[in-house]
Amino acid sequence: MSQQGVEIGTAEGRSYRITVAALLGLALVMFAYPVIRIFWNFEIDSNEGWNAYYQLRAIAGQSLYKLDSPLFFNNYPPLSFYLVGALAALVGDSMLAGRAVSLLALLAIALSTGAIVRSAGGSRTDGRLAIATCIGLFAAFATDYLGMNDPQLLGQAFVVAGLAVYLGGSGSRGGSGSRGGSGSWRRGIAVAVLFAIGALTKHNLVVVPLVVAVDLLRRGPPAQRAAFFAAGLGLAGISAALLWRVVGPTFFTQVLATRTWDVARGFLFTTEILGRFQAPLAVVGLGLIAARRHRPAGLIGAYLLLALVAGAGFAGGANTDINVFFDLSIALAIGTGLVAHQLGRRFSWPQTRTALALAANAGVLFYAPLALGRFGVDAAGEMDRRERLFNADVAYLAALPGPALCQSQLLCFRASKEMYYDSFNVHQAVAAGHLPEDVLIDKLRHHQIAVVQISDIPEYGDGDYPGVQSMPARFIHFSDQEFATLNREYRIDRVGESGRFYRPKE
Numbered sequence: 001m002s003q004q005g006v007e008i009g010t011a012e013g014r015s016y017r018i019t020v021a022a023l024l025g026l027a028l029v030m031f032a033y034p035v036i037r038i039f040w041n042f043e044i045d046s047n048e049g050w051n052a053y054y055q056l057r058a059i060a061g062q063s064l065y066k067l068d069s070p071l072f073f074n075n076y077p078p079l080s081f082y083l084v085g086a087l088a089a090l091v092g093d094s095m096l097a098g099r100a101v102s103l104l105a106l107l108a109i110a111l112s113t114g115a116i117v118r119s120a121g122g123s124r125t126d127g128r129l130a131i132a133t134c135i136g137l138f139a140a141f142a143t144d145y146l147g148m149n150d151p152q153l154l155g156q157a158f159v160v161a162g163l164a165v166y167l168g169g170s171g172s173r174g175g176s177g178s179r180g181g182s183g184s185w186r187r188g189i190a191v192a193v194l195f196a197i198g199a200l201t202k203h204n205l206v207v208v209p210l211v212v213a214v215d216l217l218r219r220g221p222p223a224q225r226a227a228f229f230a231a232g233l234g235l236a237g238i239s240a241a242l243l244w245r246v247v248g249p250t251f252f253t254q255v256l257a258t259r260t261w262d263v264a265r266g267f268l269f270t271t272e273i274l275g276r277f278q279a280p281l282a283v284v285g286l287g288l289i290a291a292r293r294h295r296p297a298g299l300i301g302a303y304l305l306l307a308l309v310a311g312a313g314f315a316g317g318a319n320t321d322i323n324v325f326f327d328l329s330i331a332l333a334i335g336t337g338l339v340a341h342q343l344g345r346r347f348s349w350p351q352t353r354t355a356l357a358l359a360a361n362a363g364v365l366f367y368a369p370l371a372l373g374r375f376g377v378d379a380a381g382e383m384d385r386r387e388r389l390f391n392a393d394v395a396y397l398a399a400l401p402g403p404a405l406c407q408s409q410l411l412c413f414r415a416s417k418e419m420y421y422d423s424f425n426v427h428q429a430v431a432a433g434h435l436p437e438d439v440l441i442d443k444l445r446h447h448q449i450a451v452v453q454i455s456d457i458p459e460y461g462d463g464d465y466p467g468v469q470s471m472p473a474r475f476i477h478f479s480d481q482e483f484a485t486l487n488r489e490y491r492i493d494r495v496g497e498s499g500r501f502y503r504p505k506e
Contacts, residue, residue, distance in 0.1 A: 012125050013350020019357050020125050024132035026368060030139035031106075033375040034147035038099035040383045041414070042390040043498070045321075046455070048095065048149040049409030051081070053419050055094040055149075058085035065250045069418070071439070073425040075254050078243075079200040080151030095410070098149030105153035106146060109330060110134040112157070112164040117337030119168045120296055123344065129357055130337030133280070136364040137329040140371050141276055142322045152323045155201030159208045160330055162194030163303075166212050167296050188216075188227030196235040203255060207310050207327045211303045259318045259428050266316025273311065273325050279362035280332045281308075287339030287356070297338050304331040319424050336360040389497030393453075396494060396501070402450025407477075411453060411498050421449075423477040430479070437479070444485045447504035452490060455499035 037044065054064055054074060058081040065074050084101055088094035113134045114127035122130075138146060145152070165187060195209045209232075216225045243251045274281070281304075288301035307327035314324035339360075340353045358365070390411075397404060397415040405421040406412035412420075421440075429435040443449055478486065490502035 012123060012344065012353070016350045016353045016357065017125050019354045020129045020132060023136060023357060023361055023364075024128055027132045027136035027139055027364070030143075030368065030371050030375070031135050031146070033371070033378070034139070034143065035103060036379065037383065038096060038103065038147040040387045041095075042383070042386040043408050043410040044099075044148045045144055045150065046408060046410075048098070049406070049411065049413040050422070051076075051084075051098055051149050051151070052094045052410065052413050054081045055085040055088055055098065058082045059089055059094070063247070065247045065254055067419060069420050071426050072419045072422040073254050073257070073429070075257055075425060076151065077200045077203050077255060079197065080154055080202070083154070083201075084149075084151075095149050095413075099147045102145075102150060102153050103147050105157040106135070106138055108157040109153065109160050110333070112160040113330060113333045113337065115164045116167050116296070116300075116334050117341060119164070120294075120338055120341060122337050122341035126337045126341045126344070126353075129340050129360075130333050133336045133360055133364075134330060134333035136361055137277075137280075137333065138326075140364045140367040142326070142329070143371060143374070145321070145323060150323075151202050152326065155198045155205050156326055156330070157198075158194050158201060159198035159205045162191045162198065163208050163212065165194065166191045167299070184221045184224040185227035188220075188224040189231045192228050192231035192235060195232065196239065200239060204314065204324070207303065207306050211299060211306060214302075215299050257425070257428065257434075258432055260431050261316045261318070263316055266312060269315035269320075270312040273315075273322075273328070276363055276367075277328065277332065280336065280360040283356060283359045284332050284335040284339055287342065288335050291339065291342040294342060297335075297342065300331060300334050300338060304328070304335055307331045318428065332360070386497060393494075393496040393498040393501075396496065397451065397453070400451050400503075403448070404451045404453065405449050406453045407455045408453060408498050427477040427479075437481070440478075440482050441485045444482070444489050447489065450503070451493070452486060452502040453498060453500070454502070 043049070053072075054076075057064055058078075064078050064081055067074075084094065084098045087101065088097035091097050091100075110131045113130040117130045118124070118127045168187075191212065195212075198205045199209075213228075213232075216228055220228070285301070285304060288297050288304065291297035292301055307325070307330075311325040311328055314320055317324075336356070340356055343352045343356060344350075393411060394414045397406075397411060397417065403420045404412050404415070404417045405423070406417070407423060409422075426435065426440065430437055430439065444452075486502060489505060491505050492500050493503040494501040
């Protein structure tokens, strides 16, 4: 490249730098909302209490897969419970520890996206654009997943760090990975270790390891390829053997348990995501296709495509959430920085990168007023109100002796109730034929459960069952027969912030 070409390639322009700085500032302001929210005692998502129970068991050295209750199951790998549990032992609260880890994990993911862009030759501003896009997409469209006590982002952070390590040695700057130097095999082992840690944290993180594995098979240096696959297979074998020895087949039965899948749900969920991400998908997708011969644009393009396909596949599963499309957000963030870098190399007008930055973040900019409005309302007193009412529900539940069935596991957790009934996993086990259909019905008929909490607010109608005059809103993890039995044998004793509470009829 000529000197003039170098100058064109490195010239960014004041408008581009200001635009990226503004986008990063906006993303951080939206990110401040989940940061502040972690200190309030109310449920962000129903997964929180479920994870907290297992984190306490990890701290206490108890089994995570063989429980006292036969109706509470663990379908997650074990590592997150020990990592968060160790931090919980220091801060004194597993909920706060898990929420803080979730926030730190997103920051680590964002920094990895910027590092990947920089390793490909991108400027500091290109790297900051990737970081801003990453935080912005998550803060705008996955607000309720940030700062939530859940291992998804933690596992994602390890996997994306593995991608950054892999590309750090094979980008356009010509690291050791691209030459097969003496550090190549070490890099392969490091990537495999990070992927293994991610898989032991959350087992649905398959997209990045698959993309890297295929890339290594196609063009990887022999030493790095051999080290990656040997280390990966070795770690998988050792982990499986240890888990089998310590837990036995119970671990594999629970973690690999199937869940019901609905094609209509998957289709509608995916089209909703496509609507939210249509601007970055269009501009970044086309940009990566145009730059596919410039490594690592082709690899990130494959990552983007596979993330969309895998997300669409996972989206049909029961109880899946926005997290099945997290890889899509991460790939878009990396791709935005890479396309900006390629535009800087090809065009002398910095306005092209400014336009790209704005187009890739169009959805974030459109949604920002709503996100900031929610932030303002909650900070002005809504979070105080929710905490006060949630604590009142906790006090009510704690005063009732006997086992409780909670849709809000955090409510049962804060009320010091034992792990008794995991509504989602029991429902799936019944659907798969692993548990009898009347396992809950029998307990309800004999009033063996002291209180049943359902988070949905009451909505009375004409009723759907014979002999029942009015019915509250359904609970998705109860069958028709279970819900009819609940309404026949129990009465609503309280309606609070956490929904409705049923007690046995006299």
